[in-house]
Amino acid sequence: METIALRLSVTNDYLFRNGDSWVLVDTGYAEDRELFERRLADAGIALSDISHLILTHHHDDHAGLVNWLVARNPHIAVVMSDLTKELLLVGHNDLSHGGGLINRKIARLIGFKRFGVFFKTGKLPKKEANLSFEPYAARENDIILSCEVRLRDIGIEADGAIFATPGHTVDSVSILFDDGDCLVGDAAAAMLSFAGTYHCVIFVMDLAQYYESWRLILSRGAKRILPAHGKVFSAGLLERDMGKNRQEGIVQYGS
Numbered sequence: 001m002e003t004i005a006l007r008l009s010v011t012n013d014y015l016f017r018n019g020d021s022w023v024l025v026d027t028g029y030a031e032d033r034e035l036f037e038r039r040l041a042d043a044g045i046a047l048s049d050i051s052h053l054i055l056t057h058h059h060d061d062h063a064g065l066v067n068w069l070v071a072r073n074p075h076i077a078v079v080m081s082d083l084t085k086e087l088l089l090v091g092h093n094d095l096s097h098g099g100g101l102i103n104r105k106i107a108r109l110i111g112f113k114r115f116g117v118f119f120k121t122g123k124l125p126k127k128e129a130n131l132s133f134e135p136y137a138a139r140e141n142d143i144i145l146s147c148e149v150r151l152r153d154i155g156i157e158a159d160g161a162i163f164a165t166p167g168h169t170v171d172s173v174s175i176l177f178d179d180g181d182c183l184v185g186d187a188a189a190a191m192l193s194f195a196g197t198y199h200c201v202i203f204v205m206d207l208a209q210y211y212e213s214w215r216l217i218l219s220r221g222a223k224r225i226l227p228a229h230g231k232v233f234s235a236g237l238l239e240r241d242m243g244k245n246r247q248e249g250i251v252q253y254g255s
């Protein structure tokens with residue numbers, strides 16, 4: 001599938017065609033707004049060209065600009081799971097379902113929240129990440145998913161499906177195109193491999209479920225993984241790295 005990646009401060013947004021319009025996948029942090037506008041303009045796309053915004057999950061670095069986007073273009077239909085819809089009302093990254101960060105040693109050394117930012121950016125921040133965002137209340141023209149759908153069934157002219165790939169969060173979904181390209185959000189990542197991430201994103205809610213989602217992505221025929229953090233990689237690497245991170249290597253939030 002032909003996609004355009006918008007590289008923001010830590011997040012990759014993706015765009016793909018819907019006839020004459022574009023579908024945007026994720027938004028980046030609220031603080032990324034100017035960068036987002038610049039990258040979109042560089043790609044030759046206007047906000048008015050965007051018909052749908054698909055959110056892979058509710059996190060602040062994926063949904064941070066949703067309020068601003070629909071204020072600028074109210075015709076955008078936000079596509080999200082019913083769980084994402086609920087979590088966006090909270091205004092804070094969900095920690096109520098547990099979870100922790102890959103790589104216990106470094107997390108202990110520098111502290112949980114600063115560690116999170118370090119892993120995302122490669123820079124050690126002076127202050128902790130606040131993990132908050134402006135709450136978003138779904139509107140009438142948004143599309144709320146409670147099960148798997150084909151893109152054409154929700155009015156998007158592209159061949160592929162959206163299905164649940166939980167583990168990073170309870171609400172994570174992936175988009176798999178029929179040609180094997182898979183937009184995974186944070187269901188897999190290519191970042192900071194030197195610290196032993198093995199294609200996991202740094203925060204995982206449920207590691208067993210995370211790998212279960214990898215199995216699903218592979219069994220459905222994914223060939224290329226297009227992650228929200230890091231560069232595109234072959235789906236074969238998920239097979240290779242399956243299970244390499246163990247529960248003992250994860251520091252739980254609050255511990």
Ligand SMILES: [Zn+2]
Nearest residue numbers: 057059168186
């Ligand atoms: Zn996330």
